[in-house]
Amino acid sequence: MAKKNIKDLNLKGKKVLMRVDFNVPMKGGVITDDNRIVQALPTIRYALEQGGKVILFSHLGRIKTEEDLAKNSLALVAKRLEELLGKHVEFVPVTRGKVLEDAVAALKEGEVLMFENTRYEDLDGKKESKNDPELGAYWASLGDVFVNDAFGTAHRAHASNQGIASHFPNDSAAGFLLEKEIKFIGGAVDNPVRPFVAILGGGAMAYTFFKAQGLEVGKSKCELDFVEYAKGLLKKANGKIILPVDVVSVQVSDEDVAADFFGAIAKADTKVVDVNHIDKDAQGLDCGPKTIELFKKELVGAKTVVWNGPAGVFEVEKFAKGTKAICEALANLDGATTIIGGGDSAAAAISMGYETKFTHISTGGGASLEYLEGKALPGVTCLSDVK
Numbered sequence: 001m002a003k004k005n006i007k008d009l010n011l012k013g014k015k016v017l018m019r020v021d022f023n024v025p026m027k028g029g030v031i032t033d034d035n036r037i038v039q040a041l042p043t044i045r046y047a048l049e050q051g052g053k054v055i056l057f058s059h060l061g062r063i064k065t066e067e068d069l070a071k072n073s074l075a076l077v078a079k080r081l082e083e084l085l086g087k088h089v090e091f092v093p094v095t096r097g098k099v100l101e102d103a104v105a106a107l108k109e110g111e112v113l114m115f116e117n118t119r120y121e122d123l124d125g126k127k128e129s130k131n132d133p134e135l136g137a138y139w140a141s142l143g144d145v146f147v148n149d150a151f152g153t154a155h156r157a158h159a160s161n162q163g164i165a166s167h168f169p170n171d172s173a174a175g176f177l178l179e180k181e182i183k184f185i186g187g188a189v190d191n192p193v194r195p196f197v198a199i200l201g202g203g204a205m206a207y208t209f210f211k212a213q214g215l216e217v218g219k220s221k222c223e224l225d226f227v228e229y230a231k232g233l234l235k236k237a238n239g240k241i242i243l244p245v246d247v248v249s250v251q252v253s254d255e256d257v258a259a260d261f262f263g264a265i266a267k268a269d270t271k272v273v274d275v276n277h278i279d280k281d282a283q284g285l286d287c288g289p290k291t292i293e294l295f296k297k298e299l300v301g302a303k304t305v306v307w308n309g310p311a312g313v314f315e316v317e318k319f320a321k322g323t324k325a326i327c328e329a330l331a332n333l334d335g336a337t338t339i340i341g342g343g344d345s346a347a348a349a350i351s352m353g354y355e356t357k358f359t360h361i362s363t364g365g366g367a368s369l370e371y372l373e374g375k376a377l378p379g380v381t382c383l384s385d386v387k
């Protein structure tokens with residue numbers, strides 16, 4: 001059943017409750033990647049242009065202790081949004097109560113406010129994350145319609161999406177970003193134009209498969225619990241899983257790795273070895289040149305490519321070649337739909353300057369993976385059906 005989108009709602013003079021996913025990475029009080037904010041702008045702008053009074057809310061990080069509160073405030077995010085929007089964003093540093101209610105009541109058509117991190121409500125009994133019915137009802141009472149543009153959180157059934165939507169059976173709609181994500185990722189899963197290639201990496205995934213083939217992986221990251229599963233997949237795939245044939249490896253002491261992983265590997269000498277020659281004291285951190293050529297060959301003629309997970313520790317220049325080569329190969333594919341499933345590979349592609357070279361870079365991490373697996377997303381199923 002098709003879901004309503006924001007254009008199906010009358011927003012004029014309405015208090016528009018808009019869930020966005022502004023769970024952006026931060027380092028030392030600075031937003032290091034504002035893509036999720038940028039991607040939500042068209043929906044926010046549309047609601048403002050239609051005369052809506054926009055009430056934005058998002059989670060940031062995970063809140064378990066009092067100490068988590070200050071470092072996960074949305075204050076900086078509101079500031080960044082204000083710069084990007086070129087318009088005042090009234091930041092309300094609470095998640096409920098009179099201050100918030102008064103700010104909502106004072107909002108005029110075409111104005112926007114953002115309230116504090118929805119997960120502040122997790123401190124006292126995980127109210128947001130456990131979809132506490134009282135919390136969903138309270139937030140719903142602040143508005144007239146609900147718009148969900150938080151694709152990155154759509155795999156969660158929380159008070160700020162499913163909880164609120166349950167109070168607006170006819171007036172809960174998808175924002176433009178959520179709709180775009182569903183179109184591209186859904187299209188790739190449901191009916192891809194073939195040849196279809198999925199590139200999966202991240203978390204040193206290949207080493208679990210090497211182990212399943214009985215190879216020495218040394219100190220490389222490897223999920224021992226999944227070795228049997230990987231064996232089963234290799235058998236089932238019948239040659240359709242193409243694994244790396246060589247890797248860039250380093251030897252670093254356990255102490256140096258424990259003290260500063262990135263620092264230790266950045267200083268270490270590298271050695272390219274075939275996958276059947278990984279030393280027992282070494283660990284692989286990127287795919288090697290033969291693998292890059294192999295992958296490039298496999299990609300020739302592909303018409304749909306979905307990529308999730310970088311090919312190596314791209315944060316350190318000398319282990320970024322595999323990831324860069326994938327970006328390059330996908331950017332040069334003719335007439336293909338190329339989709340990055342979010343998370344680290346999206347961050348890698350954007351930081352390497354390939355932001356505009358893909359058909360779609362998802363803002364989801366876990367959400368895009370679950371959607372690619374074919375699971376229904378609660379943040380989507382909770383929205384009103386088009387009648």
Ligand code: 3PG
Nearest residue numbers: 021023061152153365366
């Ligand atoms: C994400 O970054 O994947 C989303 O914002 C969801 O965050 P979560 O995994 O903390 O629920």
